[in-house]
Amino acid sequence: MLPSRPRLQAWNPESPTAGASALATAGHSVYTAVRDLDDGIDRMSAAQTWSGGAHDAATAMFGRATDATSEFAHYTEAVATALRKGSGSIGGARAALLEHAESVDAGELQVTDMWVVLIKPARVSAEKAASLLAQAHAEQKEINRLLTAVGDADDATAESVQAAAQNLGFALPRPNDFPHLNPATGAARPADEVPDPMTLHGLIQQGVVRDNDMAQTVRESREWVTEDGQVRQTLMMMDGSRHEIYEWNDFAPCVEDTYYDKHGNEVSSTFSQDKTNYDGTKYTSIRFADGIEVTMTQTPDGKTTGGVTAADGRHGVLPDEFFTHPMVTTVGGALTGLEEQAKRGIPMLSPQSVENLGKAAKYGGPTLGVATALYDTVTAKTFHDGCVAAISGGAGVGGGYAGGTLAAAGASAFGAPQLAPGAAVVGSIAGTWTFGYIGGIIGNIVCPK
Structure with a gap:
């Protein structure tokens, strides 16, 4: 498996060695005793303390037991x-990945839990910013190589243990057996x-996270009065996009925030x-470039x-639940720029x-809060599950920033293009902020067909 960074940090690669010693000692002890x-x-x-038919039977029985315990040992x-x-192998791969991630963190880049x-x-x-992005891409390749090595070491160890056991009669549960279906038993893989960098889907997931983070990271700001x-x-955002904010x-x-892509x-x-x-x-x-408009009074x-x-x-029509959603009632602050609402x-x-x-490190814009609230309160559970599976494979790649919105935006690129306007394909994701597709998603999930 490919572990998250916190899980890998919690792994103790020496524990299998201790377990191996205990296992081998136990097997040898049973064999020695028998x-x-x-x-x-x-x-x-020979000592003439016991002989005859009963002794012969006991000798045969313990002979078979010795053979069995020898095989067990x-x-x-x-x-x-x-x-x-x-x-x-796991310990070496683990140390290499963690050490490299720490060295990256020590500079102008950072490695997330994913x-x-x-x-x-x-x-x-x-x-x-362009230079840092090039560095990020180079470091991502190395992180991916080291992460893959960890996964390979973990998989190889599991396969070796199973092979050793199967050679001596151990059989894994069948796909429909309860132990295989229950992850807690350890029988199921x-x-x-985290995203698998050895697949196109995994690389796309990593790119979406980076693109969205850059689109929410302020690299330069300017304020003046006309x-x-x-x-x-x-x-100006790290990816070259920008927010133009007006007050009068x-x-x-009146306050207006117009967002432009790079x-x-x-x-x-x-x-x-x-x-x-x-x-x-x-x-x-909120007006989107594709003609969709959200109005609230x-x-x-x-x-x-x-x-x-x-x-x-x-x-x-927007549901009543939208106006009490935490994203629009309490989040406020610099991430969305929305005024904090007391109750409703x-x-x-x-x-x-x-x-x-202008002093903020992160700014997602008001569409981030509105779209997240709409997504959470309007979409059906089946749509939610499909989007989450599409973008994250069950993992929260949103990094704490409106994971619901990221999942919805990702649906347009990963398996549900009918939910977004135009051809929201991988090439578009690479060159445009993912939230640029929010308008189409909102239009399709709120407005009846």
């Missing part, structure tokens, strides 16, 4: 030998905990206006409503919520 009994019974006839020694060899090499948040130039009084911010109108504050193409634009001083209402809309009495309109005119309200960009974005 052999000594057999030898003692043989000598009883060979069995335990063969398994013990496989464990000892495996302990050495063995994905990322760029540490820092204010750098575009040239430096454990699944990989001649007409607008407060402007530009956040002190009486009825090629300069508009991906989405979020607009919020707080008209509390005018008529008591609040309004937020809060009336003076606190009533919240919202909907999604697809490019082809389809419309869907619509997601809002406000001058206060975007005030310190």
